[in-house]
Amino acid sequence: MDDIEKYREKFEEKVDNENLYQPRRLKKDELEVKGNKWIFPLVLAIILIVGAGAVGFLSSRNLIRLPGWLDGLFSSEVKTIQIILPEALFAGQDLEEVSARAVGEHGVIEVTPIEGDFLVFTMTTEVKNSLLVETENNLTDKIAAINDQGEHPEVVSISSDSAYKDFYLVVNPERSNKALVTASELFMLALYFQYLNAADLTPEVTVAVENRESGVLIEKLAYPENLNRAAAIIEDHAVLVDQPAVPKPGDQVVVSTGPDNLNLRRGPEITYLIVDVLRSGTVLEVTGSEGAWLEVVTPEGIEGWVHGSFVELQGDQD
Numbered sequence: 285m286d287d288i289e290k291y292r293e294k295f296e297e298k299v300d301n302e303n304l305y306q307p308r309r310l311k312k313d314e315l316e317v318k319g320n321k322w323i324f325p326l327v328l329a330i331i332l333i334v335g336a337g338a339v340g341f342l343s344s345r346n347l348i349r350l351p352g353w354l355d356g357l358f359s360s361e362v363k364t365i366q367i368i369l370p371e372a373l374f375a376g377q378d379l380e381e382v383s384a385r386a387v388g389e390h391g392v393i394e395v396t397p398i399e400g401d402f403l404v405f406t407m408t409t410e411v412k413n414s415l416l417v418e419t420e421n422n423l424t425d426k427i428a429a430i431n432d433q434g435e436h437p438e439v440v441s442i443s444s445d446s447a448y449k450d451f452y453l454v455v456n457p458e459r460s461n462k463a464l465v466t467a468s469e470l471f472m473l474a475l476y477f478q479y480l481n482a483a484d485l486t487p488e489v490t491v492a493v494e495n496r497e498s499g500v501l502i503e504k505l506a507y508p509e510n511l512n513r514a515a516a517i518i519e520d521h522a523v524l525v526d527q528p529a530v531p532k533p534g535d536q537v538v539v540s541t542g543p544d545n546l547n548l549r550r551g552p553e554i555t556y557l558i559v560d561v562l563r564s565g566t567v568l569e570v571t572g573s574e575g576a577w578l579e580v581v582t583p584e585g586i587e588g589w590v591h592g593s594f595v596e597l598q599g600d601q602d
Contacts, residue, residue, distance in 0.1 A: 363409050364393060369479055371401045373472055375515035379403070390415060416480045423448055423477050426470060437542025438463040440496045448474050451491040455502070456542050458565045460495070461596075464503055465521045467491045468514040471505045478507075531570045531578055537595040539566040546595075548588035552577035559588045567598060 374382050383395035383403070391411040396404045407415075427444060430436045430453070438459035444451045451470060455463035471491045478487035486508075493503040505514050531537050539546045541564045548560040552574040560582060562568075568590070572579035576592045 364406055365409060365412060367405045367407070367412070367479060368398075369403050369405060369476070370511060371397070371403055372511050372515040373476055373479075374403075375468075375472065375518040376521070390418075412480060416477070419473070419477045419480060420448075423473055426473055430466060430470065433542060436466055437544065439466060448477055449488050449490065451489075453491065453493045454496050455493055456564070457495050457497050458538070459540050459542060460502060461521075462540075463493060464517050467493045467503060467505060468517040471507075471510075471514045472518070475507055475511075531573070531592070531595075531597055533571055533573075535570045536598040537568050537570060537578065537580070538598050539564050539568065539590070539594060540596045541594050546590055548580070548582065548586065548590055550588060552579070552589045556589070560586050562590070568595065 371379060379397075386392040386395050386405060391414070392405050392407045393411075394404075394406045396406070398404055427442060430439050430442045433439070438456055440454040440456060442451065442453050451467075451474065453463065453467055453470075455467075468491075471489060474491070475487055475489045478489055489505075489507045491503075491505045492501060493505075494500070495502050504510070539562050544564065546562045546564070546566075547558045548562055549556040550559050562582065566582065568578075568580035568582060570578050570580055571587070573592075574589075577589050578592050578595065579587070579589055581587050
């Protein structure tokens with residue numbers, strides 16, 4: 285009996301010891317379970333923070349583009365970018381006036397000339413996007429105006445791609461000089477749009493000019509190899525506009541009315557009777573002038589008056 289009693293006491297003591305430490309083990313298990321519950325949210329939070337930082341870093345260096353409303357979430361400061369444009373892009377314009385308009389009218393922060401005949405335009409992304417929209421509108425307006433033969437009789441037709449990179453003009457050979465000016469202006473405007481739109485890519489613009497009658501390609505302006513050629517055409521035209529040549533008696537002029545005819549009148553006013561109808565390309569000899577009107581003689585010997593805005597000195601023709 286004594287042995288049995290001793291065994292029972294040891295057993296009860298063992299049970300009591302196990303019961304004594306059991307609550308401590310349960311609390312430890314509970315802590316482990318509760319601790320595990322925080323692992324997933326913590327990892328997710330770390331991923332989100334790292335991802336947001338990476339997006340902000342890439343966006344700040346223009347390596348990726350974000351919508352305007354989202355871009356603001358990753359930057360508390362105003363972001364600026366720099367666009368480097370060749371000076372030749374503004375042929376025929378005063379560069380100081382170009383810079384003043386860019387800053388005063390369009391919100392550009394600064395325009396700085398650098399070596400190599402380039403201009404650095406520093407602006408915010410908002411200003412750049414605004415300029416891009418404005419330039420695209422100007423480009424579509426220019427194409428529509430060229431399509432209007434009343435405004436541009438030198439161009440018979442114009443076609444272009446949707447990206448405004450390739451243009452094809454069919455022109456009147458009698459007004460090929462003016463057609464080249466129109467093509468060069470279109471080339472520069474499209475190139476400016478591509479610079480704003482291309483980010484770090486090299487802009488691509490081509491304007492081809494075809495003779496309507498012969499089908500021969502008169503000119504092909506492509507960037508960058510023909511940038512200076514287009515600039516020279518515009519600058520030469522600007523000089524002619526600033527200092528127009530006035531026909532003198534003995535000079536020969538050519539009728540330049542595109543597909544339309546020109547009325548030869550008895551006197552230097554539109555109220556005078558029409559004595560002949562002249563086709564575009566007709567060569568006339570100047571015998572006198574009165575204001576904007578020229579007294580001329582046709583190849584058939586008919587004398588009369590024409591308005592000077594519808595003729596060009598024969599030396600101005602190709």
